[in-house]
Every structure is written in structure tokens, then in C-alpha cells.
Amino acid sequence: MSILIDRTVRVLVQGITGAEGTFWTKHMMGIGTRVVAGVTPGKGGQTVEGIPVFHTLRQALREHPADASLLFVPPRLTKDAVFEALDEGIQKIVTVADGIPLHESVQIRRAARSSNARLIGGNTSGVISPGKAMMGMFPYWIERVYKPGTIGVLTRSGSLTNEITAMIVQGGFGVSTLVGVGGDAVPGTRFSELLPDFQNDSETQALVIIGELGGTMEEEVADAMEARIFTKPVVAFLGGRTAPEGKRMGHAGAIVTGGKGSVAGKIAALERAGALVARRPSALGPLLQEALEKGMK
């Protein structure tokens, strides 16, 4: 069992005919993902890597039932494409677009929630279960970075993710499922909303959280641990410990978060909840070992 994606999930690719769409469709199939159809308005009738392309989701789904859609659609067109997928009943959507307008990302999360759909992104590399399948862009062929294993990963960052997964592998472990929720201010799905999946996933023994300064997603994970919603061992790594405080703007941010959001605050909350927090990438492997041993007791 893995989370969100495995070899049985039938995947549509919206924006399949673009350079990135085509390149990563090939690699998604290379790892074993079941890509069934592509959609690009105006390009119906073509094929990409042997996959048939349709003008609309409705046309694609008529011939190729699908469970999930991956969007390689430019940020300004993402809202339209997401709403098309939701209206056609797709329940799992991953959108990699970096640069979705803020108010549209709010509407996208809202719409996904009203449809009870799972929307991951934007501004993410996507979701991967190494050795099985992926929706998104991961250099899975580099084994020292994406080795199958028992560690779940939740991340907000792209570049830092490769760095940290390499450390997981260097520590003697591998990854069960990695979900990149994305770096936007309003991600479609938050860390804490994925914790029940990792809790129930028999392949995941421990969870690595890759966080950053800003927002409250790491604090929400700590809350879920305290509430025993998530009980597996957690190791976290957070970028931005020493970042100079950004030039502040207005008071609303401070009022909304009530002082949360600093990396120091996040580390304190996670440690209070029982997580181990790595201060440098190379500390991650040993801390995972320690967390798993503690978890056994």
C-alpha cells in the first residue's frame, strides 16, 4: 500500500503536449505509473509517448476512465484546468505550476474541499512512491536520492527535498511515499491533512517533515502529534533557522498567526510533541535511527 499513487492508479496528464509534460510523462511511465490519456485543448488526436491526447477531459474520460489528474498547465491557466478536472469528477489532482495567483489558489483549495477531492500543489514536484509510481517530476533514477523504503516524507520545498532524501538514503533508509505539498502560501492540501494517510500506511514506519520558515503547517503537525492523531516517529528538518527577519508588512500577518511561523517556534513545537529535529542535513540519518529505536520501545 502507498499513499495517493501506486501502479493501479489511472493517471491523466493535462498539458501533456508541452515540453515538461512530454518529458515527465515519459519518466512517469518509466517508473511504472499507469498513464492512460493526455489533455491539451487544440491538440486532440495527437499522441505523446504512445498516449492518446484529447481536447477536453470529458472526451478523454469517455474512452479512458481515470482516477487522478496531473497538471502541467501554466500558472495563469491552472484554475480553469483544476475546475475542469473537479467538475468531471476527478478526486486526486496534482498541480506542479509555480506562480498561481494568490486569490486563485484560495479558490482552488476551496473548490477542491467542496468536492471532497485531494488537490496537491501548486508549486510542487508532486508525489512519488519510489519503485512504484509517481505524479510529478522526480529524478527517481538517481538511486542515492529515491530508493524505496519505509520512511514517509512531507515537504514544502523542491530543492531541499533532494538534499534531504539523499540523507535518508545515506542513513540506510529509503522512502515509502513522498508528498510535496508545494511552496505556495495557500497549498491545496496541508501537511496535517496527509497525516492520517501516513498513519494508516503499513509501509511507512516513520515520517520526515521538511519545513521552512513562515506559515503554520509545521505547528499543525505538532498539534496532531500531541492529539495522538499521528503516533509514528517524526524527524524534521527546517530551513531558515538563521534567516534575518523579512521586512515586515502591516500587522495582519502577526495577528493572524498569533506569533507562530518562526523556525525557532516551529522547532520548539515539534520537539515538545516528541519529534526529533535535525539541525543539519547530515544529522537526519542518525536521528531517524534514534527515532525508530525509541519507537520500538
Next chain:
Amino acid sequence: MKLYEYQAKEIFAREGIRIPRGKLSRTPEEVVETSSSLGYPVMLKSQVLEGGRGKAGLIRCAGSPEEAQRVAEELFQSKHKVKQILVEQAIDIRQEFYLAFTVESLEAKALLLASSEGGMEIEEIASRMPEKIQRVLIDLDKGFMPFHARTVLYEWGIGGELGKQVSGVLEALWRVFRKMDAELVEINPLFVTTEGEVIAGDGKFSIDDNSMFRHREYEPGPDYFETSTAYAAYKEGIPYLQFDGEISLMCAGAGLTTTVYDLIHDEGGTVANYLEFGGPNYRKAMRAMELCLQNKPRVVLIVSFGTIARADVMAEGIAEAASKLKPDCPIITCIRGTGEEKAQEILRNAGLAPLFDTEEAVRQAVACCKGGTA
């Protein structure tokens, strides 16, 4: 993209929110001229983007031409790089409110924050007496409705003419928030004058960066940036942050870069700048290195672990840039990800001794600054 107070107020006024009479001035002489035409006393408000201007002494009152001249000179010469002063009529106030719209990422709605006790201490009030702040969530698809305003006004216990005016401001501010793709609009304080008029005393405004393509008229000019290098990077579409330390960072990805920044700090080093070498910029090594070298760093540190940003393409660009620009400081590279074997070979052939471990790369960079060699 943050806007200056005067820009925020222009936008407010366009939507029908009243603002104090005033004018933007660029020299002490202009300040005096404007002040005298407005009539004393006047407020001299430094147009800088950082918050806490009142507490930093960047908002001052002047009661005479001599005082206006003296205060303006002080402000223009302060360390805050004040280039423009908004001169406004001083207002007799009876009450100060707080209003803001922002987004709430958990509920995925807009959030109105409102308090009948606005002013400089609003954060203090929010943390000590949260019940003094009204919070109203608004669905973006449904929009702002009259009941949203009533919800606030009945908590404040105001009605009549004053209530009508505040409702009007709320509706106008909502229109501004939506139209301008704001991540934040804030009026603090919203004045009630002794004559009972409602006037925006200040304006904080931030347009969502991802929506700037719809608001090109607010594209920032050179004055907006701390250095000409920062402005040049902006013009190239390269994310860039200016610091004043010794190590120039040409890294890919915000997450990895903040981590490198932390590690440098831990080792006792300092950062000159952060230049984003990832995303669409990974083919721009020449320009990127040129900008980094403008800071005259002790060392340029290049770290990446790319997926789309191919390591071999980056390496080729770096090798070319290093041979053409002939930097007089060491270049330390740690480039991994898609195409990494080829990248290592390219860098070795260019005599750049590639590294493969982020922490080791940081140690070597900091050692360079302390007089060691890479």
C-alpha cells in the same frame, strides 16, 4: 510586491475612501512649499516600506516652515534611505479604528480583521485582548456582503452616519483587495475626525507577486531596491536578496538556499547575497555570476540539487562564465541532481574541483573567508 503609503492611498481614493489632503515631496524645499500651501501643522511621513515608522521617528509633525525644513532634512539624511516624504494636513482625531483584508490559508477564504481600537498598539491588543479584534471569513466566490459589515459594526456598537461611513470604507477596501490581487490591504489607523469624518490615516498594501502580470503599472523602479545589483537582477527576472557579508550565494531553490544560509551562519561565515540560480535561471550562469561578482565577494558558492534544472547545463554555464569573467575570488561548486555525472566531469575539466556534499562546500567557503584556500 509592497507598495508605498502614498500609492496605497491613491488606490484607496480611486475607490472612494477619503484620505487626508497631501502631496508627495522629494526635497526639503518641496516639503516646505507643500506644507505652507496645506497650512500648519502638517505631518511629514517618510515613504519607506518597513513597518513601525511611527516608533522609528519616521513620521513627524511640523508647526512652521522652519520646523518643516529642519525635520525634512533630518528625514532625508537618516539611515533609512528616505527618498520621498508624504506631506499631509494634520487631523484632529476622535477615534482610531483598524481594518485589514488578507487571506486565510487554512479555511481558504479572505479574512477581514477589524478593531475599534486601532493605532500603533494593535498587535499588543491582539495578543492581550484577542476579543477586541473581530475576525470575519469571506468566501471569495460569494464576495463581501452587507452582513459582513454589520457583524463588525454591531460588535463595535456604532451605527448611524458613522456606521454608514465605515461600511462604505469596508466595501471599498474589499473591492481594492480583490481588484488589486492583494495579499494584504490594511488601514491603521482609520481616523474618525472631531467632525465625524472617516479618513484613512495610513495604508499598507501588498500585491501578490504571482499576480503582478495584471498590475504592470506598479512595477518597481530602481529606488525600490537596496542596490543597483538587486535592481538589475529584478529586471532579469532573477530572484535576489542583498546582504552585506562575504559569501556570494548562487543557489537553486529557496529551501536549499535558506539551509545553506543557516549552515554558513553556524560555521561563522556571512552572506553577501542570495541569487536564485534555479527554476528558469539555470541557463543564465554568465549573467548570474556577473551579478554575484558585483558584490566583490570573498568567494562564490554554488549549490544545487536540481530536478528540472539540469546539473550538466548549469556546469557548462559556470565553466564558461568562469573562463570569460575570470573572477579574482574562488568559485566553489556543489552541483547535483539530473545530469550530475556529466556536470562533475565538465567542472573538473574547467579546473573547478567540484564538491558533492553541501556541508563540506559550506565549510570550504567559510574557510576561504577566514584566509584559507578552497
